[in-house]
Amino acid sequence: MKNVVFIGFMGTGKSCVGRLLAEKISFSFADTDILVEQNCGMSIPEIFAQYGEKYFRSEEKKAVKEAAACSNIVISTGGGVPTFEENMAVLKKNSIIICLCASVNTILQRTKGRNNRPLLNSDKDKVQQLLDKRQPVYKKADFIIDTDDLSPLQIVNEIMLYLKRRKN
Numbered sequence: 001m002k003n004v005v006f007i008g009f010m011g012t013g014k015s016c017v018g019r020l021l022a023e024k025i026s027f028s029f030a031d032t033d034i035l036v037e038q039n040c041g042m043s044i045p046e047i048f049a050q051y052g053e054k055y056f057r058s059e060e061k062k063a064v065k066e067a068a069a070c071s072n073i074v075i076s077t078g079g080g081v082p083t084f085e086e087n088m089a090v091l092k093k094n095s096i097i098i099c100l101c102a103s104v105n106t107i108l109q110r111t112k113g114r115n116n117r118p119l120l121n122s123d124k125d126k127v128q129q130l131l132d133k134r135q136p137v138y139k140k141a142d143f144i145i146d147t148d149d150l151s152p153l154q155i156v157n158e159i160m161l162y163l164k165r166r167k168n
Helices: 014-025 032-040 044-051 053-068 085-092 104-111 124-138 152-167
Strands: 003-007 028-031 073-076 095-101 143-146
Touching: 003 014, 014 028, 014 073, 014 152, 028 032, 032 044, 032 053, 032 073, 044 053, 053 073, 053 085, 085 095, 095 152, 104 124, 143 152
Parallel strands: 003 073, 003 095, 028 073, 095 143
Antiparallel strands: none
């Protein structure tokens, strides 16, 4: 089976659902944000503060390539990863791309109190603008699922049904 890659806005459940799916299908799991932090030896907010977004995006591209080079892996990507065609080309080579989406209110509720989101400060208008800007690339996914009213297990079950249908 191909790798499974999660794209979508922050707070849609990519990491949580990704870990659960990986466990269910006996795949490894990688989160590109965690890979960036490990490779840089600092948190994403520290990277943004010290080096800026351009440097972060460069490190993110390296993390995407690193994860995509693996087999039998579920990859959770940062919300901005699919906005760069180079990232998507690397990920699409051997992966099924799944987009998790959610409403602005759900995103704000899920990310409330987290200080690890440099491009988001619980500002509804900012979230909506960024979401609108990224929507066209998110829509290019092989499968899109709205996570607003679903538990992580329900999302995983929907994805597993999709993967089974796709295989047949």
